[in-house]
Amino acid sequence: MIEHADADRLRDLTLELVEVESPTGDTAEVARLYARRLEEVGLGVEVLDEVFPATPIVIGRLSGSEPGPTVVLNGHLDTVPIPHAPPRVEGDLVYGRGTADMKGALACAAEAARAVKSLDSFPGELVVLATGLHESPGGRGEDLAWLLQEHGFKADAVIVCELGSDRFIAAHTGCATFEIVVSRPGEATHELKTEAGTPHPIVAAGKVIDAVSARSAALGAAEHPLVGSDTYFFGEVDGGDFYNRFPTTCRLVGTRRWAPGSVLADADREFRELLARVAAETGCTIDLDLRLVREAYEIDPEHPLSLALRRGYADVTGVELPISGGKLVADAAFFNGECGIPAVYHGPAGSGAHGDVESVPISELVRATKVYLRVLEHLWA
The missing domain is CATH 3.30.70.360 (Alpha-Beta Plaits)
Incomplete structure (x- = not known):
């Protein structure tokens, strides 16, 4: 079992990312910062900025030594354009615009990639994918839609690293x-x-x-x-x-x-x-x-990817994820829709997304990272 999830690194990267303001439509600076951090982890990184120069797409790839699935950890670097007090750490909480939605989760993705990089071998490929046109009405996922439909991005499974921190989201409107x-x-x-x-x-x-x-x-x-x-x-x-x-x-x-x-x-x-x-x-x-x-989203809770997430969560927490749905929408709909790439939601539980005060517990960053690693192990098995 991979257990590497360093709380200090997760805290520091989350804080570093939220210190860079990145409202929807203006994420170039934070995208390049995130790309540098993924390169330091050891991933091969592409920054796609020809079509969306103000909101580059960041793709970090880590290839295994054996045949296997391409698994994506996906998130967005843009935030709602609502002012926030300066980022800070108090006890177990990191405060700042984007901590919960969802730069903390992208710190988890980088930390999970670091743990996978330390393995002697693993099958397939791990991809960390970050976009910048998520939050409507400023963005409607135009960059992700382009990546999947025109650029030809391919994968076998995707974990969208937000929502579903304490439930399995099998559908949304x-x-x-x-x-x-x-x-x-x-x-x-x-x-x-x-x-x-x-x-x-x-x-x-x-x-x-x-x-x-x-x-x-x-x-x-x-x-x-x-x-x-x-x-x-x-x-x-x-x-x-x-x-x-x-x-x-x-x-x-x-x-x-x-x-x-x-x-x-x-x-x-x-x-x-x-x-x-x-x-x-x-x-x-x-x-x-x-x-x-x-568009609407739905996945069978018994799909192999669904089962890998549900089992990984139980491994880490000792409890089962209840099956649920909701009206909040997010990016798994892009993958599951016309592209036919299975995608599930799971992220750290923060608070105050789109609110006046936003934060994420460091303990939740650790928990989510461990869940991602266990999901990978179940998929590889």
């Missing part, structure tokens, strides 16, 4: 963001000088909300056993520019989520049919911009 613009022709006018019967974009937007809410309630009648029902959600509404001017536009922004078995095209078709009915009723023009965040 797909997700898209939407922006709806409800409009009418003409200019904004005083409410008392507007011709009777002029379509009212804000009133029409209210009808959109009513129709979408009714559809969302109807979708609640059918639930996927792990992720629940499909949903619509409104997060922003704005329209008009003055209290007594008849507006020309109203804007609605939110999310649409769907269970495994459906895809973006299904959600898009349903949404447009619904909005067309409201447009016909109100006389307004209603435009929809529906953009994919991630």
Whole structure:
């Protein structure tokens, strides 16, 4: 059994990575830092920056001396663009933007690679993969999609090193963001000088909300056993520019989520049919911009990769991972989808991702690293 997981190295690399600010779309500096650290571990490293120069893709490879699978430890180096207090260590916790989401996990990947490098032999290849366009809406995985679909990246199994710290995520919904613009022709006018019967974009937007809410309630009648029902959600509404001017536009922004078995095209078709009915009723023009965040994800808990993760977790912790699902979306959907590469989620349990105060316990970095090493041993067996 490989047991190498040095808490001090994990702490120091996590802190070093979070000391470099890397909001989505601006990760070149931290990508090159991470590439240097992987080279120091002994991996052969590529930094792909021709297509995405501001967000290079980092690929570190470690080849074994025997035939075997190519196993990937995958993560993202970008963070949400929310200010955070300066990074620091207090006791068992490393604080800073990206500690939990997910530079700490990438420190685990590097430490796991270090342990594998120390072996006399192992089968196949270990790959550490880091990207920089993960956090929507600034990024939607364009770099990872390019790597898999156009660059021709291949692998046999992937561990996405986030989520699932205390449960086995067998499924999650797909997700898209939407922006709806409800409009009418003409200019904004005083409410008392507007011709009777002029379509009212804000009133029409209210009808959109009513129709979408009714559809969302109807979708609640059918639930996927792990992720629940499909949903619509409104997060922003704005329209008009003055209290007594008849507006020309109203804007609605939110999310649409769907269970495994459906895809973006299904959600898009349903949404447009619904909005067309409201447009016909109100006389307004209603435009929809529906953009994919991630497709839905699902993997059999009895798949060999799933079993390797579940057994590896039990080896390290002495308890079983409960099988679960959720509505949060992440990058296993890219691998499992059109690419057909089995992928599972597992990361260290941090707190405050996307919040005001973000941290990860050093003990969790150690635990996650040990789980990755045990998963590798089960896959090699």
